[in-house]
Amino acid sequence: MIRFEDFMPVPDPGRTKVKLNIRAGSGGAAAWDLLLADDPDEWLNMTRHRELHQNNNMGSASYVLTFAQYYPYGPQYFIFGGFFRVQPVIPTLIGGSGYELEPLAQYSEYVKRLIIKLDRPVGRDLYLRWYDKIQASKLNPKVYELAPDTKLGTFPGYQNLRVKHESLQRIIANDEPSWKDALSSVKGVYVITDLSSGRLYVGSASGEANGLWQRWSSYANLRNLTGGNQELERLRAELGDAHIVENFQYSILEIFDPKTSRETILKRESFWKLALDSRNHGMNMN
Template identity: 35%
Template sequence: MWHNQRRYFHTGQIAICLLYLYDDKWLLTTIKRITKEIDVVDDVGFEAEEIEEYRKYYGRLVLKYHNTKRGMGRTYESMMEELEVIEILSTAYDGDEFPGYENIRLSFSQLETIIRNKRSGWLDALRNQKAVYLITDTSNGKMYVGSATAQYGMLLQRWTNYIDNGHGGNIELKHLVDTKGFDYVKENFQYSVLENYNARMDDNYILGREKWWKDTLCTRQFGYNKN
């Protein structure tokens, strides 16, 4: 669990983790008991054990809650009257139907669920597409622009690489994972598509568009692009 200047948890407390879906809907992902506090800032600051008795609800319990504050940490007492259980899914949530390339905006957890659970609609859409994509670090606004071409196995393979190790072989992202850990990526990275192309599009054109987006978004100066 990530820790910044404000410490949300202390040893012995229970952490209920929710993933935002859409339209004020949240998915229960896990419930953990904090077992140890680690004296760090901007890093994984706690050790925790999953509470097994609630496992059957992980990925299945959907709640409704309207979040009006910027910070993501809450005490249960401050929001319990606003939480509404609206559904218990028959199977673990594995993502929405593919919404179109222009509407892709996925957290690491959402992308991992799509890939690991082999969501056919999503995988079919990503498998044969070349693209220029954007990775955003939601904790600080830094961005990384990348491309998926035939050389790197198209968009599905490229994003699968990120799910496997967090950096996909990119120099600056690898340095980030080495210094802050894979959990930092899992908790803060968001994935979207800037432009997409069919498999026949020339790779050199896509690389040119990648460069254009790097220049436009200034990701070499202020983001995670090295070149």
């Protein structure tokens, strides 16, 4: 494997740190989940964090390379989260964030694609290291993988699912195993949100052999994008394919055993249309 410092040289090795994030505090969100979050501040806040009793100036570093533990592979794998210039806040602070992070273009094409592997798991004394010392340390990072596309993460669970259309297309196209297994195992009622307007469309996978996976595959089809729905087709004709790809988000309202009758699921779909008023103020026409 290629040595980390050979693959990612930096402009000022002696003033660059490498931050290997695992979790946001004791029992907090996993770093990889925060890197995946739609709000970039979720990830930046983790990278900014320092102990409250310390002078929070990133040890006078000028740059920081950030990584998140990539738990689908194991505790010694970390995925790249960006290269930042460290800009101290003046006057310095004790507690709170003592510096701002300016994203740099260098290595931006590797974000959520580059995975490094360490020789040993990260402990509390190892998660923040100077770049020019990390290669010779116990961690000894090496390049493990450079994925052809950004990683999407494993299936988050039915109750936590919130996926944008662009990501759904990639999930379906790549037959992402954890997503396919989960979505093929259930029927369900789902909601599509147009994030640009807040309008909702409630639909269901009630008769498909492969449940939600089969139904959502129709939305991910580049030649369709709407699953044949009348109002979505109108919106597509008016605003174009790009509007759907960039603004539509998919979530699950209710799941059912595959043996559940079509009539039962359609009744629940009707309930959710009433509950969310998606006929009068959304995109449902029936």
